[in-house]
Amino acid sequence: MYRAGIDLGGTNIKAGIIDGSQKIVAQTSAPTGAERPAEEVIADMAGLVKQLMETLKIDESALAGIGVGSPGLVDAEAGIVRYSNNISWENVALVRELGNYFSCEIRISNDANCAALGEVKAGAAKDVSNAILLTLGTGVGGGIILNGKVFEGSNAGGAELGHISMILGGEPCTCGRRGCVEAYASATALIRDAKRAAAADKKSLMNQMCGGKIENMNGKIPFDAALEGDQAAKEVVENYYTYLAEAIANYVNIFRPDVVLLSGGICNQGSRLTKSVEEHLSFLCFGGDRAFVPPVRCAILGNDAGIIGAANLIRKGN
Amino acid sequence: MYRAGIDLGGTNIKAGIIDGSQKIVAQTSAPTGAERPAEEVIADMAGLVKQLMETLKIDESALAGIGVGSPGLVDAEAGIVRYSNNISWENVALVRELGNYFSCEIRISNDANCAALGEVKAGAAKDVSNAILLTLGTGVGGGIILNGKVFEGSNAGGAELGHISMILGGEPCTCGRRGCVEAYASATALIRDAKRAAAADKKSLMNQMCGGKIENMNGKIPFDAALEGDQAAKEVVENYYTYLAEAIANYVNIFRPDVVLLSGGICNQGSRLTKSVEEHLSFLCFGGDRAFVPPVRCAILGNDAGIIGAANLIRKGN
Numbered sequence: 248m249y250r251a252g253i254d255l256g257g258t259n260i261k262a263g264i265i266d267g268s269q270k271i272v273a274q275t276s277a278p279t280g281a282e283r284p285a286e287e288v289i290a291d292m293a294g295l296v297k298q299l300m301e302t303l304k305i306d307e308s309a310l311a312g313i314g315v316g317s318p319g320l321v322d323a324e325a326g327i328v329r330y331s332n333n334i335s336w337e338n339v340a341l342v343r344e345l346g347n348y349f350s351c352e353i354r355i356s357n358d359a360n361c362a363a364l365g366e367v368k369a370g371a372a373k374d375v376s377n378a379i380l381l382t383l384g385t386g387v388g389g390g391i392i393l394n395g396k397v398f399e400g401s402n403a404g405g406a407e408l409g410h411i412s413m414i415l416g417g418e419p420c421t422c423g424r425r426g427c428v429e430a431y432a433s434a435t436a437l438i439r440d441a442k443r444a445a446a447a448d449k450k451s452l453m454n455q456m457c458g459g460k461i462e463n464m465n466g467k468i469p470f471d472a473a474l475e476g477d478q479a480a481k482e483v484v485e486n487y488y489t490y491l492a493e494a495i496a497n498y499v500n501i502f503r504p505d506v507v508l509l510s511g512g513i514c515n516q517g518s519r520l521t522k523s524v525e526e527h528l529s530f531l532c533f534g535g536d537r538a539f540v541p542p543v544r545c546a547i548l549g550n551d552a553g554i555i556g557a558a559n560l561i562r563k564g565n
Numbered sequence: 566m567y568r569a570g571i572d573l574g575g576t577n578i579k580a581g582i583i584d585g586s587q588k589i590v591a592q593t594s595a596p597t598g599a600e601r602p603a604e605e606v607i608a609d610m611a612g613l614v615k616q617l618m619e620t621l622k623i624d625e626s627a628l629a630g631i632g633v634g635s636p637g638l639v640d641a642e643a644g645i646v647r648y649s650n651n652i653s654w655e656n657v658a659l660v661r662e663l664g665n666y667f668s669c670e671i672r673i674s675n676d677a678n679c680a681a682l683g684e685v686k687a688g689a690a691k692d693v694s695n696a697i698l699l700t701l702g703t704g705v706g707g708g709i710i711l712n713g714k715v716f717e718g719s720n721a722g723g724a725e726l727g728h729i730s731m732i733l734g735g736e737p738c739t740c741g742r743r744g745c746v747e748a749y750a751s752a753t754a755l756i757r758d759a760k761r762a763a764a765a766d767k768k769s770l771m772n773q774m775c776g777g778k779i780e781n782m783n784g785k786i787p788f789d790a791a792l793e794g795d796q797a798a799k800e801v802v803e804n805y806y807t808y809l810a811e812a813i814a815n816y817v818n819i820f821r822p823d824v825v826l827l828s829g830g831i832c833n834q835g836s837r838l839t840k841s842v843e844e845h846l847s848f849l850c851f852g853g854d855r856a857f858v859p860p861v862r863c864a865i866l867g868n869d870a871g872i873i874g875a876a877n878l879i880r881k882g883n
Binding site: 329330337377391393400401402403404405406408410411412414415423424490493496497499500501502503504505530531533534535537538541 | 742
């Protein structure tokens with residue numbers, strides 16, 4: 248059996264069909280056009296899947312179901328996107344609406360949950376069945392996989408690993424609270440801290456690397472400057488490792504997953520990032536060496552994780 | 566069928582037998598004598614259960630199993646207490662050792678997990694099947710119940726809700742880290758903060774309530790003094806609510822339980838405590854009023870929670 252996965256993003260809708268061995272056998276995408284009514288976006292999602300079915304010359308009898316990863320607050324059980332800032336949706340009955348175009352099973356989840364599931368089924372954590380994934384981008388998304396399945400929480404609005412406060416009263420977070428993991432461990436937060444450090448130390452190499460324009464700061468510059476021995480950049484990077492490790496230790500003390508996965512552009516730092524975080528973790532996790540401290544790995548599937556994970560929301564046909 | 570539950574504490578071993586309706590039909594206790602070898606303590610645990618069976622005039626064929634709640638880091642799957650500071654145990658194969666005395670099923674878990682399970686099966690959360698419990702005492706213990714079962718984490722050392730850092734680099738915690746929930750929301754932390762506030766403001770009523778000796782401070786005094794309008798006490802109490810609510814909001818953003826339960830002496834404050842925390846929560850939880858914000862309740866079973874919860878680790882005979 249085949250399964251379809253849709254990764255609904257603020258910019259693009261990506262759709263793919265996977266076979267029984269978790270391989271994407273066809274994929275396509277289209278601009279989201281999030282300014283349009285939700286019905287139109289959903290019609291396009293349906294169109295993409297039908298187009299893929301045509302490419303593969305299969306009909307719905309060969310499709311076990313369609314999974315969708317959506318940004319925002321997703322009520323997986325009810326099949327409703329409660330709220331997404333990214334695509335300006337509020338209470339969109341995605342499963343029902345998409346169901347107008349298909350008779351197969353349709354399931355939805357948050358996009359970070361899908362990315363985590365994809366990596367567990369076919370990526371950096373396919374050797375285990377319990378993993379946590381953090382997407383380190385504009386924000387911090389979190390996905391929790393327990394026994395090979397997405398853990399959504401008992402009611403909608405769980406698994407929001409980016410919105411765990413780690414510094415009470417600290418930096419403002421997009422969620423309205425202060426001090427959340429997202430406000431310290433996102434790429435946005437790293438860039439903010441690098442900008443501040445560069446502004447405070449005019450001699451910092453980071454200023455040069457920005458071409459003298461601090462607004463050109465990106466998430467790579469502090470790492471590059473730190474490698475060159477720049478003190479301000481070293482501090483920014485070391486603080487970032489600390490924030491990330493403290494956040495991960497918190498998740499470990501709750502979930503003790505087999506593996507912790509990181510994704511996003513910061514993962515370009517590879518083992519420099521993961522080894523540094525692992526070093527911190529060995530001191531931070533409850534029980535020290537009396538308990539299992541999971542390894543930290545970078546995700547490997549890139550954009551495919553969302554599609555494969557979404558498809559795996561459908562358990563039939565696996 | 567009957568089930569036996571043992572609550573192993575630093576001071577006392579409490580044992581009870583419950584019937585099919587979650588009622589404790591016989592119970593007893595003995596001093597732990599934690600300074601003795603573990604084998605002796607375990608022999609006493611077995612003796613207590615056998616004594617209860619005699620009282621009830623039942624033999625082992627009527628006993629579905631025995632559950633034990635132990636302090637410390639418990640490996641429920643392996644049946645081993647990895648480490649407990651309270652009773653000075655390290656790698657004690659509790660299930661195997663206790664199994665020398667019985668042929669029925671034996672299971673173990675952390676004591677806070679058992680308290681949570683007890684409250685869900687027979688106490689303040691018996692109307693739901695997903696709950697989180699925080700024990701606010703010397704430390705902060707946590708129990709997570711998902712679908713009516715204890716959630717241990719994927720490897721031993723999970724569900725340690727007291728050891729989630731909320732103020733990076735803050736107050737030292739017993740776990741070796743800084744800024745954990747335990748270091749701010751335990752009774753110990755409340756008393757520490759009340760002592761500091763009383764010392765800093767000699768006119769604070771809290772000094773009088775201590776009989777002029779700050780070492781007499783307890784967890785009730787700041788609440789009592791705040792009721793009398795004492796400004797320093799009001800601040801201590803308001804900060805305590807904030808710490809507790811920030812911690813709970815973090816758990817809600819991960820688990821979205823149906824109910825959050827609190828236990829420990831601080832619960833004597835009743836609805837004054839729970840209402841204040843609920844007010845904070847409504848602003849802190851991710852998604853605001855677009856998502857379910859669980860009610861906060863005080864546990865009601867007291868010491869019985871540990872026995873009933875431990876017995877419910879045995880699912881047979883329920």
